Amino acid sequence: MRDTLASIEARYEEIDRLLADPEISTDYTRIQSLAKEQASIRNLVTLSREHRGLTEELAGVREMLRDDPDPDLAELAREELAELEGRMVSTELELQMALIPSDPNDEKNVMMEIRAGTGGEEAGLFAAELYRMYARYAQRNGWRIEVMDANETGLGAIKEIVFIVRGDSAFSRLKHESGTHRVQRIPVTESGGRLHTSAATVAVLPEAEEIDVDVRAEDLDIDIYHASGHGGQNVQKVATAVRITHRPTGIVATCQDERSQFKNKEKAMSVLRSRLFAREQQRQQQEVSASRRSQVGSGDRSQRVRTYNYPQNRVTDHRVGLTTYNLDSVLEGGIDDFVRALSEQEQAQRLEQVSL
Numbered sequence: 638m639r640d641t642l643a644s645i646e647a648r649y650e651e652i653d654r655l656l657a658d659p660e661i662s663t664d665y666t667r668i669q670s671l672a673k674e675q676a677s678i679r680n681l682v683t684l685s686r687e688h689r690g691l692t693e694e695l696a697g698v699r700e701m702l703r704d705d706p707d708p709d710l711a712e713l714a715r716e717e718l719a720e721l722e723g724r725m726v727s728t729e730l731e732l733q734m735a736l737i738p739s740d741p742n743d744e745k746n747v748m749m750e751i752r753a754g755t756g757g758e759e760a761g762l763f764a765a766e767l768y769r770m771y772a773r774y775a776q777r778n779g780w781r782i783e784v785m786d787a788n789e790t791g792l793g794a795i796k797e798i799v800f801i802v803r804g805d806s807a808f809s810r811l812k813h814e815s816g817t818h819r820v821q822r823i824p825v826t827e828s829g830g831r832l833h834t835s836a837a838t839v840a841v842l843p844e845a846e847e848i849d850v851d852v853r854a855e856d857l858d859i860d861i862y863h864a865s866g867h868g869g870q871n872v873q874k875v876a877t878a879v880r881i882t883h884r885p886t887g888i889v890a891t892c893q894d895e896r897s898q899f900k901n902k903e904k905a906m907s908v909l910r911s912r913l914f915a916r917e918q919q920r921q922q923q924e925v926s927a928s929r930r931s932q933v934g935s936g937d938r939s940q941r942v943r944t945y946n947y948p949q950n951r952v953t954d955h956r957v958g959l960t961t962y963n964l965d966s967v968l969e970g971g972i973d974d975f976v977r978a979l980s981e982q983e984q985a986q987r988l989e990q991v992s993l
Contacts, residue, residue: 641736642681642685642688642732645678645681645682645685646682646685646686648678649675649678649679649682652671652674652675653675655671656668656671656672656675673744677739677741677744680735681732681735681736684728684731684732684735685732687728688725688728688729688732691721691724691725691728692725694721695718695721695722695725698714698717698718698721699718701714702714702715702718734984737984737987739987740808740809740812742808742812742843743806743808743809743812744805744806744808744809745807745808745843745844746801746802746803746804746807746808746843746844747801747802747807747808747811747812747841747842747843747844748785748799748800748801748802748841748842748843748844748907748908748911748912749771749799749800749801749802749811749814749839749840749841749842750797750798750799750838750839750840750842751764751767751768751771751795751797751798751837751838751839751840752764752796752797752837752838752840753794753795753796753797753837754817754835754836754837754838755835755836756820756833756834756835756836757835758790758792758794759820759824759833759835760794760835760836760837761790761792761794761795761796762792762793762794763818763820763835763836763837763945764794764795764796764797764798764837765789765793765794765795766820766968767818767837767839768795768798768800769968770967770968770969770970770972771802771811771814771970772970773969773970774970774971774972775802775804775807775970776970777970778804778807778810779804780802780803780804780805780807781802781803781804782800782801782802782803783800783801783803783904784798784799784800784894785799785800785801785890785892785894785904785905785907785908786798786799786890786891786892786893786894786905786908787799787800787894799908801844801907803844808841808843808844809980810976810980811841811976812841812843813841813956813975813976813979813980813983814839814841814972815839815840815841815942816838816839816941816942816943817836817837817838817839817941817942818836818837818838818839818941818942818943818944818945819834819835819836819941819943819944819945820834820835820836820837820944820945820946820947821833821834821944821945821946821947821948822945822946822947822948823947823948832948836941842911842912842914842915843911843914843915844907844910844911845907845910845911845913845914845915850910850913850914850917852883852906852909852910852913856883856884856885857881857882857883857884858881858882858884859879859880859881859882859902860879860880860881860882861876861877861878861879861880861898862876862878862880863876863877863878864877864878864893876898877893877895877896877897877898877901878891878892878893878901879891879892879893879898879901879902879904879905880905881902881905881906881909883909883913886913886916888909888912888913888916890905890906890908890909890912891905891908892904892905892908941955942954942955942956943955943975945964945967945968946964947964949962950962950963950964950965951964952964952967952975954975954978954979956979956982957975957978957979957982959974959975959978961974
């Protein structure tokens with residue numbers, strides 16, 4: 638651990654020198670990248686320096702106990718030694734936790750995609766409720782939501798919606814929401830009172846910045862068209878909606894939420910970068926483990942990460958085996974119990990990998 642900490646401190650000091658270099662100060666992209674790297678290791682460096690200081694203090698107190706025969710001073714030294722040893726145990730534990738490899742995307746904003754799965758109109762209504770749940774959760778955390786694209790029906794259902802959540806560590810809190818969410822309830826249109834099961838898929842991607850993905854202009858097809866409302870009618874006389882196709886991958890991003898063509902293009906590019914970034918990450922992960930499953934699945938009712946059962950007022954997350962009986966609260970954005978349990982599971986898995 639000592640060698641690892643020494644190399645991290647050396648890199649931190651090297652970044653300090655680079656940030657002060659006049660030649661680098663004009664390169665905004667490089668400055669931004671260095672500042673992010675330094676921020677990511679700052680806590681480790683602080684703990685490392687604290688650990689080194691405690692090591693020196695402990696050595697001094699032990700030497701005093703060994704060399705000074707005065708009983709009063711020896712008693713004070715023993716008290717100080719006990720306090721320093723307690724702080725050392727705490728600091729070493731913090732260091733071990735901080736050395737667990739973290740997800741490099743944790744500090745990023747989030748691009749979320751919710752799509753109605755199996756279940757027809759009922760699945761679309763559930764997708765709309767999931768969007769509202771995440772919007773409420775974002776509001777509770779002081780985050781901001783930006784809708785990039787939405788395909789709604791006149792009945793309040795959502796076929797699909799793409800939106801970005803902007804806020805501190807948003808990805809670290811929401812990344813485990815990926816997968817198929819299943820709802821069990823009696824639809825209002827069901828005259829026989831039968832329980833129906835429907836599903837919606839949620840995809841959570843880190844928002845990619847320009848420094849994360851290199852998108853060449855010559856690889857893009859950009860189409861401008863009229864934004865449409867429910868039923869396909871044009872809602873604007875001026876064509877402002879934007880569709881961007883990345884020819885090498887076939888990935889398409891659209892945005893018609895803004896009245897400005899420029900803003901729609903900017904948003905569509907943000908969606909495209911995030912999808913390309915996620916695609917590259919998935920490719921890298923598959924090189925490590927070809928059997929890794931995709932994060933969403935098919936949207937089939939049998940593939941689920943969480944079930945929302947209305948008759949029992951129950952929500953169950955099948956990955957961590959957590960069940961709560963507060964469905965109303967959960968749908969109002971009260972998902973902290975699930976976020977916390979899933980984060981703790983991830984941390985335990987990372988610690989296990991480090992131990993191995």
